[in-house]
Amino acid sequence: MATAPQERSNLVRTFELLWNLREHSGLGRKAGLTVDQITSAAIEVADAEGLDSFSMRAVADRLGVGAMSLYRHVPGKEELLDIMVDRVCAEVRYDNEGPASPGDWRTRLEHIARSNRAMIERHPWLLRLFPRRPPQGPGVLAKYEAELRAVEGIGLTDVEMDSALALLLGYVRDATAGVLEWKTVSERTGQSDDEWWMTIGPLLDRVLVSERYPLAMRVGTAASEHYKGVHDPEYTYEFGLQRVLDGIEAFVRTGRE
Known part of the structure; x- marks a missing residue:
């Protein structure tokens, strides 16, 4: 179980990823992956197989890379799930502009x-x-x-x-x-x-x-x-x-x- 400082660190890291404040962690050689690519692959895995089969390895397999490559970009599975949720929420579009009128x-x-x-x-x-x-x-x-x-x-x-x-x-x-x-x-x-x-x-x-x-x-x-x-x-x-x-x-x- 992660310690409280580690949880806070991962929360900060996830926030930075969500807002594109920091792309790479600096661990090892810069890989040819992006958070956006990883997120897209992760959503594809979850859509096709559900969360019971969802794992960092399954995402890596879909991308054709080793699982450790993902950790240069995303701290772990829970953080990746947060990024996935934010991505699918961004799919929702509404055409309402400004406050609602009383009748609509x-x-x-x-x-x-x-x-x-x-x-x-x-x-x-x-x-x-x-x-x-x-x-x-x-x-x-x-x-x-x-x-x-x-x-x-x-x-x-x-x-x-x-x-x-x-x-x-x-x-x-x-x-x-x-x-x-x-x-x-x-x-x-x-x-x-x-x-x-x-x-x-x-x-x-x-x-x-x-x-x-x-x-x-x-x-x-x-x-x-x-x-x-x-x-x-x-x-x-x-x-x-x-x-x-x-x-x-x-x-x-x-x-x-």
């Missing part, structure tokens, strides 16, 4: 939610990195700045602006994780929804009694008919997103009254 802030928040979901779907390994202190790099800060502009000037205090974003993005992160998990259920279990229902349906018929489980039978039947199956993760995701936005809108409206 909800649309902007909805756009933020969809953009963050798309980022997670492109890079699902991000879900494994929570909770984690966000790297204070240009990608993370630019994304945060743009997201704050969506709720600037609508009647929230600074702390409420930050909390509204935390609420929205927390929902997006957790709900997207649920959608991605559901999409792999058939693969993980070896059964499609129809196959699962053909097995479990007759068994349920033997034990379900409407007098004992009236709500379960009524609601379960209505839901499965609506979903045309066991579950519809996209419907559930959208339902939850709109309710989160409803809650923020109600809070903003209350503050103005």
Whole structure:
């Protein structure tokens, strides 16, 4: 386990790398690699294989160099992960300029939610990195700045602006994780929804009694008919997103009254 001074040293080194304040550590001969190349390769490895197989050696193999070559540029795996997070945050683009007008802030928040979901779907390994202190790099800060502009000037205090974003993005992160998990259920279990229902349906018929489980039978039947199956993760995701936005809108409206 790293000592506190070492952790502080690596934090400083990571910050310098994020802001391009220092490219090489000065250890040994200057290699033909850059932090940008290493980060790109690392993201490719994580996207393809997830974090279970992620390592400095795996990144080095993708670049066709020895693992020790990477350490001339990046202190270690944890620091590289921070740089990767900052890079993928920089991929997110918003078209909002200046403070939100009273009539369009909800649309902007909805756009933020969809953009963050798309980022997670492109890079699902991000879900494994929570909770984690966000790297204070240009990608993370630019994304945060743009997201704050969506709720600037609508009647929230600074702390409420930050909390509204935390609420929205927390929902997006957790709900997207649920959608991605559901999409792999058939693969993980070896059964499609129809196959699962053909097995479990007759068994349920033997034990379900409407007098004992009236709500379960009524609601379960209505839901499965609506979903045309066991579950519809996209419907559930959208339902939850709109309710989160409803809650923020109600809070903003209350503050103005």
